[in-house]
Amino acid sequence: MKYTLIATATFGLESVVANELRSLGYEDLKVENSKVEFKGDERDIARCNLWLRTADRVLIKAAEFKAESFEELFQGTKNVNWGDIIPQDGKMHITGKSVKSKLYSVPDCQSIVKKAVVESMKRKYKTDWFSEDGPVYKTEVAILKDIVTLTIDTSGKGLHKRGYRENAGDAPLKETLAAALVLLSRWNPSRTLVDPFCGSGTILIEAGLIGKNIAPGLNREFVSETWPNMKKEMWDELREEARGLINDEEFKILGSDVDYRVLNTAKENIRLAGLEDYIYVQKLPVQEFSSKKKYGCIITNPPYGERMGETKEVNKLYKDMGRVFKELDTWSIFVITSHPEFQKHYGKKATKNRKLYNGTLQCYYYQYFGPLPPRRKNKDIDIEENNL
Incomplete structure (x- = not known):
C-alpha cells in the first residue's frame, strides 16, 4: 500500500533530512518547517526508520483538511478509512496539539478524533466494540491555523534512540x-x-x-514492527541487507x-x-x-x-x-x-x-572551512600514463 510519509525534523535540519532521503533514492520531496513529505510503502517505512540519521520520526500522513468547528474535525477524521491501516484489535492512542487555531482545546480535539476513528473502524469491521488489546497505533491530531493534520507514528521511541547511549553527560547532545x-x-x-x-x-x-x-536503527526496535502488515520477514531482510552494507x-x-x-x-x-x-x-x-x-x-x-x-x-x-x-x-x-x-x-x-x-x-x-586535502592519484591511471 502506498502512503504519504513524513520524516519529522528539528527546526533547521529539514534540508539535511531531505538530502538523506534523496541519497536513499526518494524523489518528489515536499520540504516544510520541521518535516519532509514523501511517498512510500511498508518497506519504505521500515527502511527509513532503519537508515535516517537526522530525522526525529517517520509518520504516516492519514489526512489533512481545514476545520474551524468540532463537527468539521469529526467529519474530516471519520472520512479516513482507518481500518485500512489499523487492525480490529489495534490500540488507538490519540495525542494532540493546537497552534493559532479556533479549536484550541486539545483534550476535546483528542476525544472527538478518537470517536471519529472508532466510527470509521465500525464501517470496516462491522462491529460496535473494539478490544484495543493489540499493537499500538499512536495517532496525532495537529492543528495549525485551522489546518488539521492526522498522522500515525511508525517509529515508537524517537529515532535518536539508537540503543548505544545508556548514560549521557550533564548537557547531552541529541x-x-x-x-x-x-x-x-x-x-x-x-x-x-x-x-x-x-x-x-x-x-x-x-x-x-x-x-x-x-x-543508525540497526540495533533497536520500532513500534511498526508489531503491526500485522509489517511482516517480520521484511524487517529481517532489511536488517540483513544493512549489515551487508557496513x-x-x-x-x-x-x-x-x-x-x-x-x-x-x-x-x-x-x-x-x-x-x-x-x-x-x-x-x-x-x-x-x-x-x-x-x-x-x-x-x-x-x-x-x-x-x-x-x-x-x-x-x-x-x-x-x-x-x-x-x-x-x-x-x-x-x-x-x-x-x-x-x-x-x-x-x-x-x-x-x-x-x-x-x-x-x-x-x-x-x-x-579549511582547504580540502589534495586528491590521491589512482594507481592504475598512473601506471597507464607511464606506459604511454
Whole structure:
C-alpha cells in the first residue's frame, strides 16, 4: 500500500533530512518547517526508520483538511478509512496539539478524533466494540491555523534512540543533531576527526556510524514492527541487507575531555556502539591539544556558559580555542554553541554559520572551512600514463 510519509525534523535540519532521503533514492520531496513529505510503502517505512540519521520520526500522513468547528474535525477524521491501516484489535492512542487555531482545546480535539476513528473502524469491521488489546497505533491530531493534520507514528521511541547511549553527560547532545553536525561538515573517513569536548561521545559515535555506513536503527526496535502488515520477514531482510552494507573502512576518530567521569561514560557508549576499534578518548584540556596531521576536522559542542557565573570562564575558553586552533591551518573547524558572541571571543569570523536548535536552545553552528586535502592519484591511471 502506498502512503504519504513524513520524516519529522528539528527546526533547521529539514534540508539535511531531505538530502538523506534523496541519497536513499526518494524523489518528489515536499520540504516544510520541521518535516519532509514523501511517498512510500511498508518497506519504505521500515527502511527509513532503519537508515535516517537526522530525522526525529517517520509518520504516516492519514489526512489533512481545514476545520474551524468540532463537527468539521469529526467529519474530516471519520472520512479516513482507518481500518485500512489499523487492525480490529489495534490500540488507538490519540495525542494532540493546537497552534493559532479556533479549536484550541486539545483534550476535546483528542476525544472527538478518537470517536471519529472508532466510527470509521465500525464501517470496516462491522462491529460496535473494539478490544484495543493489540499493537499500538499512536495517532496525532495537529492543528495549525485551522489546518488539521492526522498522522500515525511508525517509529515508537524517537529515532535518536539508537540503543548505544545508556548514560549521557550533564548537557547531552541529541544523537540526531550530532549526526547532522557530522553530515554538514562533509567529513569523510580519510580525514582525522577530533572532538576536544567529547563529553559522553555522541559526536564521535555518530561519526563512527557514518564512517562505517552502519544504519543508525540497526540495533533497536520500532513500534511498526508489531503491526500485522509489517511482516517480520521484511524487517529481517532489511536488517540483513544493512549489515551487508557496513564497510571495512579503517579510520581513527579522537575525543578528549577534562572530566574522567564523563570519559568513562563515553568509553562505555563507544563499546555499546561496537566502535571501540575506531574511536579513542583521553583526558586532555583543549589548551593542550595539538596535531601534526593535515586536513583534519574538529567537530565540537563546547560549554555555552548558560549557568550563572560561567560567562567569563567560557569567554576565556573560546579565546583559548581560537589560539590553539589557529595552529591547525589546514584543518576545518565546526563549533555549535548558543553563546551570542562566540566569534568575537574565538577571534575569527566563520566561513558560514547556521541556526540550529539543541533541544529548545537556539544555537549557531559556526563553520570554518579549511582547504580540502589534495586528491590521491589512482594507481592504475598512473601506471597507464607511464606506459604511454
